[in-house]
Amino acid sequence: MTDSNNNKSDIAHILTEALPYLQRFASKTIVVKYGGNAMESEELQNSFARDIVLLKAVGINPVVVHGGGPQIGELLERLNIKTRFVDGMRVTDSETMDVVQMVLGGLVNKEIVSLINKNGGRAIGITGKDGDFIWAQKLHKISDSDTASAGGREIIDIGHVGEVKAINTDILTMLEKSDFIPVIAPIGVDDHGKSYNINADLVAGKVAEVLHAEKLILLTNTRGVLDDNGKTITGLNVEQVNELIKDGTIHGGMLPKIQCALDAVRSGVNAAHIIDGRVIHALLLEIFTEQGVGTLISSTPSSSTRNT
Ligand SMILES: Nc1ncnc2c1ncn2[C@@H]1O[C@H](COP(=O)(O)OP(=O)(O)OP(=O)(O)O)[C@@H](O)[C@H]1O
Ligand SMILES: [Mg+2]
Numbered sequence: 001m002t003d004s005n006n007n008k009s010d011i012a013h014i015l016t017e018a019l020p021y022l023q024r025f026a027s028k029t030i031v032v033k034y035g036g037n038a039m040e041s042e043e044l045q046n047s048f049a050r051d052i053v054l055l056k057a058v059g060i061n062p063v064v065v066h067g068g069g070p071q072i073g074e075l076l077e078r079l080n081i082k083t084r085f086v087d088g089m090r091v092t093d094s095e096t097m098d099v100v101q102m103v104l105g106g107l108v109n110k111e112i113v114s115l116i117n118k119n120g121g122r123a124i125g126i127t128g129k130d131g132d133f134i135w136a137q138k139l140h141k142i143s144d145s146d147t148a149s150a151g152g153r154e155i156i157d158i159g160h161v162g163e164v165k166a167i168n169t170d171i172l173t174m175l176e177k178s179d180f181i182p183v184i185a186p187i188g189v190d191d192h193g194k195s196y197n198i199n200a201d202l203v204a205g206k207v208a209e210v211l212h213a214e215k216l217i218l219l220t221n222t223r224g225v226l227d228d229n230g231k232t233i234t235g236l237n238v239e240q241v242n243e244l245i246k247d248g249t250i251h252g253g254m255l256p257k258i259q260c261a262l263d264a265v266r267s268g269v270n271a272a273h274i275i276d277g278r279v280i281h282a283l284l285l286e287i288f289t290e291q292g293v294g295t296l297i298s299s300t301p302s303s304s305t306r307n308t
Pocket of ligand 1: 034035036037038066067068069070200201219220221222224225226227249250251252253254255257
């Protein structure tokens with residue numbers, strides 16, 4: 001066979017391999033968290049946007065939730081606003097919250113919307129304040145560093161950092177029905193109209209739960225969850241996750257990610273995946289190929305197989 005015939009048969013093989021997944025996921029919702037750390041290059045950003053457009057084109061309903069930690073840090077530095085972190089969370093006073101809203105709701109959100117639209121999709125960017133759809137409550141952080149010897153644990157005020165209290169799905173189902181792709185910035189609002197910065201992984205997990213999504217896919221800047229030798233762990237269940245947290249293998253930004261993945265699968269989302277957003281077309285590889293990529297989180301010990 002000539003090279004060109006080989007290529008054609010490769011393409012035919014790839015499309016055939018994708019067929020069962022196309023059939024299985026048609027008209028289902030897939031929630032994708034796009035981490036600020038995974039937005040490394042223009043090439044990667046375009047590959048992400050193209051994957052999202054392709055999902056919509058084949059009848060799947062993608063919902064995008066994005067982070068933006070590095071971009072917030074950059075603008076705070078340029079504005080000379082000092083911030084500090086408590087156990088990996090940014091202490092967010094009112095001035096910092098203004099910057100968070102500008103960067104997440106303005107800059108990053110609209111960049112992703114434009115990318116998707118440029119690649120042929122129809123995206124609408126929203127924060128949880130639009131239609132009051134993410135109800136937040138203040139997160140009361142208990143210091144990890146304080147020990148009983150210091151007289152008990154201390155509750156620390158980290159300002160406008162919130163957690164999801166409830167999600168109103170009306171606006172999301174309306175967008176889905178109208179064939180728009182929702183792009184969500186993780187900002188919530190409380191009963192008094194006060195804004196909160198919420199970890200994007202937690203928002204993505206909750207959105208997946210309330211939409212009864214087929215999958216939750218968390219794109220980040222590592223090859224999935226790594227063991228203490230730096231090797232990718234392909235499948236994890238609740239007991240294994242608890243062990244890895246206890247011995248410190250899972251820490252920092254991976255903690256909310258794994259927590260929301262577990263919560264999601266426990267609440268009926270079929271599968272949660274933590275995958276490498278630095279790989280071109282990582283989403284397509286995860287959704288439409290047999291082997292998948294990254295780490296699959298499941299609720300039961302026996303179902304740690306690929307592409308459930
Ligand atoms: N066991 C582990 N395996 C892989 N990464 C881990 C592990 N434990 C901790 N991490 C850290 O978690 C980080 C990913 O979380 P991080 O919050 O930094 O990124 P993100 O959530 O993708 O982006 P953003 O917070 O901007 O949305 C990794 O870069 C790594 O430093
Ligand atoms: Mg993070």
